Amino acid sequence: MIIGIDLGGTKILTSLADPEGRIISIVRIDTQAKLGPEKVIGNIINSISLAAKQAKIPLSRISKIGIGAPGPILGQAIVVSPPNLPGWQNVNIKSILQRELKKKIYVENDANAAAFGEFSFGAGKGFKNLVYITLSTGIGGGIIIDGKVYTGSIGTAGEIGHMVIDPDGPKCGCGNRGCLESLAAGPAIAKMAGQKNALEAELAARRGNKKAKNAIEKAAKYIGIGIANLNNILNPDIFVIGGGVSNMGRLLLDPVKHWAKQYSMDASRKSLIIVPAKLKNNAGVMGAIAICMRVIPE
Numbered sequence: 182m183i184i185g186i187d188l189g190g191t192k193i194l195t196s197l198a199d200p201e202g203r204i205i206s207i208v209r210i211d212t213q214a215k216l217g218p219e220k221v222i223g224n225i226i227n228s229i230s231l232a233a234k235q236a237k238i239p240l241s242r243i244s245k246i247g248i249g250a251p252g253p254i255l256g257q258a259i260v261v262s263p264p265n266l267p268g269w270q271n272v273n274i275k276s277i278l279q280r281e282l283k284k285k286i287y288v289e290n291d292a293n294a295a296a297f298g299e300f301s302f303g304a305g306k307g308f309k310n311l312v313y314i315t316l317s318t319g320i321g322g323g324i325i326i327d328g329k330v331y332t333g334s335i336g337t338a339g340e341i342g343h344m345v346i347d348p349d350g351p352k353c354g355c356g357n358r359g360c361l362e363s364l365a366a367g368p369a370i371a372k373m374a375g376q377k378n379a380l381e382a383e384l385a386a387r388r389g390n391k392k393a394k395n396a397i398e399k400a401a402k403y404i405g406i407g408i409a410n411l412n413n414i415l416n417p418d419i420f421v422i423g424g425g426v427s428n429m430g431r432l433l434l435d436p437v438k439h440w441a442k443q444y445s446m447d448a449s450r451k452s453l454i455i456v457p458a459k460l461k462n463n464a465g466v467m468g469a470i471a472i473c474m475r476v477i478p479e
Contacts, residue, residue, distance in 0.1 A: 412453055
């Protein structure tokens with residue numbers, strides 16, 4: 182049996198699955214991130230027990246545990262100061278959980294895990310090369326090359342949201358200016374639209390609010406440029422777009438596709454495929470399960 186965990190700043194989603202990746206049980210508990218790493222890790226361990234209890238499966242039958250955690254992740258083991266997990270300075274979550282649980286532990290950046298989930302079970306199933314982009318409060322991503330997550334030399338690859346689109350643009354949380362995240366994530370759309378959040382911007386746009394509609398189209402252009410850059414460099418089989426902001430559907434994705442094609446080179450434009458994610462909120466946990474099944478090289 183396999184455990185998949187999607188560790189977030191507000192919730193821990195934990196699922197027990199059979200060796201084929203079929204979910205048997207799934208539980209959601211609060212992360213309690215403000216209480217620090219020790220409490221959060223205790224909650225992770227508790228969530229595993231709850232998932233096993235719900236499935237009526239003894240812990241002894243669990244052989245592998247996969248975790249998608251906020252990045253950056255060094256060496257597929259160490260969580261390095263993610264903004265939504267206070268106090269996590271270089272926490273080796275892999276070694277801690279292996280010591281506590283006596284199980285094989287696999288750790289991956291949460292966006293990489295979601296990418297692998299869509300690759301294995303969702304919109305990217307059947308393709309070899311995929312780029313996953315998550316549009317939410319921030320913008321993240323994951324890259325799959327020849328069926329494997331590409332993590333880079335130290336494990337920080339796939340930070341799609343920190344691709345600089347406009348060097349004179351607004352300051353990003355990472356310290357740079359004009360990152361895709363600062364230009365087109367949910368808060369940026371809301372600010373341009375004069376609304377409280379991206380959902381209200383969407384609703385206003387659908388009611389005919391010109392400012393909100395222009396804000397979404399502007400964000401879509403930035404996202405499209407980012408995709409075109411990735412397409413020209415990587416030329417993947419497919420781009421999969423997920424995250425809460427992507428729930429705008431065609432209102433956002435149609436102009437994204439237009440601008441991605443506009444800025445792609447002719448050869449790569451012809452092979453460009455952009456689709457919405459299928460797994461929605463379960464992408465991370467399904468990716469964590471898939472990591473255990475396929476075992477990313479350490």
